[in-house]
Amino acid sequence: MWQRTVPLIVPKLLGDSRLPLSIRIPQQPPIQLGDNPEVEVKINSFRGLLALLFPSMGRFAQCYVQGDIDLDGELLQIIAMGEALSEHSTRLGRFIKRLPHLPHRPGPTGAEQVQHHYDASNEFYALWLDRQMVYSGAYFRTPGDSLEQAQQQKLEHIFRKLRLQPGERLLDIGCGWGALLFNAVKHHGVTALGITLSPKQYDYVAAEIERRGIGDRCQVKLCDYRELPSDQPFDKIASVGMIEHVGQANIGTYFRQIHRLLAPGGLVLIQGITIGRLHNSSQSGSLSRFMERYVFPGSQLLPAHQVAEQMQQAQLECIDQETLRLHYAQTLKHWAARLDAHHQQAIELVGEQRYRIWRIYMAGCAYAFERGWISLHQLLAGKLDNSHWMQAPWTREDIYQPDNGAMVNDATDRDRRYVG
Secondary structure: OOOHHHHHHHHHHHHHHOOOEEOOOOOOOOOOOOOOOOEEEEEEEEHHHHHHHHHOOHHHHHHHHOEEEEOOOOHHHHHHHHHHHHHHHHHHHHHOOOOOOOOOOOOOOOHHHHHHHHOOOOOHHHHHHHOOOOOOOOOOOOOOOOOOHHHHHHHHHHHHHOOOOOEEEEEEEEOOHHHHHHHHHHHOOOOOEEOOOOOOHHHHHHHHHHOOOOOOOOOEEOOOOHHHHOOOOOOEEEEEOHHHHHHHHHHHHHHHHHHHHHEEEEEEEEEEEEEOOOOOHHHHHHHHHHHHHHOOOOOOEHHHHHHHHHHHHHOEEEEEEEEEEHHHHHHHHHHHHHHHOHHHHHHHOOHHHHHHHHHHHHHHHHHHHHOOEEEEEEEEEEEOOOOOOOOOOOOOOOOOOOOOOOOOOOHHHHHOOOOO
């Protein structure tokens, strides 16, 4: 039995790492690598043992999702331990080539991968999102801000950059559960349209529009951004969390369509995850491959400068760019803590494996943002009018003026109907 060989192999290969790690194997005494262990790994199979001895972060995450290992400890410490183990194992990499290849365990199909992320119920998302169901990086004025505060601040930060004015027409590409739409209509007096490809989000937003009685000022459509006609242009456009899914092949089409949909002189704000590259690591690519397979199938991240270049090529002048990398790391920590606090409800809603996928995804992303492997950017651009002008002031000062009551928390308008 492979369990009997573990006490002999593990100390020889990993003993000098001195990591704060405890290893448990069925029917064997625990193995402690360092003093005061912070993380415990339980090995449930021979595949799990190989993931421990010759790890990459992606392989480690995959074995956790598939139940070959169990992990106990604070989430970010678990991810940090995974990177440390993986970096330690690079000195032992020559031994991997001598191991027989294990039969490949079939992974999810493309359709199943999409279901891992987008077909989760609204009830599941409500377990860990803020009350307004904002599923994108928040904006923290201080590290102690609550998630509710930070998400409301993010929405207002976007509105201020767009210089929203009463009576303007606003388009939200990828509107999620509608928080940006509802706040813009209520607090800034715009007429808004949101579009989404998710039937669950569409149904939710449509029901909220009817419940709030704002159908004369707010609409939602289930459609692709390329399907929108350009005969009634919008004064302002927001697109949060979309460029991650557009990818290299379609980013030009995306911005050309935004140019067609935007009125002359109008502004567009893009918020999206970008490639960071602050700290190169052999493990960042491994973790990215895991996330592409299980969480964001088909996604492709671009560096921020490439996004700005594509804007320019579509005749959209980029006039402001802000990095919010650490803000997204903080957001993910809140989401992960909330998910863990509702772990039993989450398992009941989506099952053990998908709960594990979301748990390791949130922790891995938070760690990747903190390490600078990935980043978050807001880019503001404008479409010149006939006089080569756009609706943007000379400075950023207006963005940071006192709120004067503009920051109203719209969460009170929504019942927390999905959290038991």
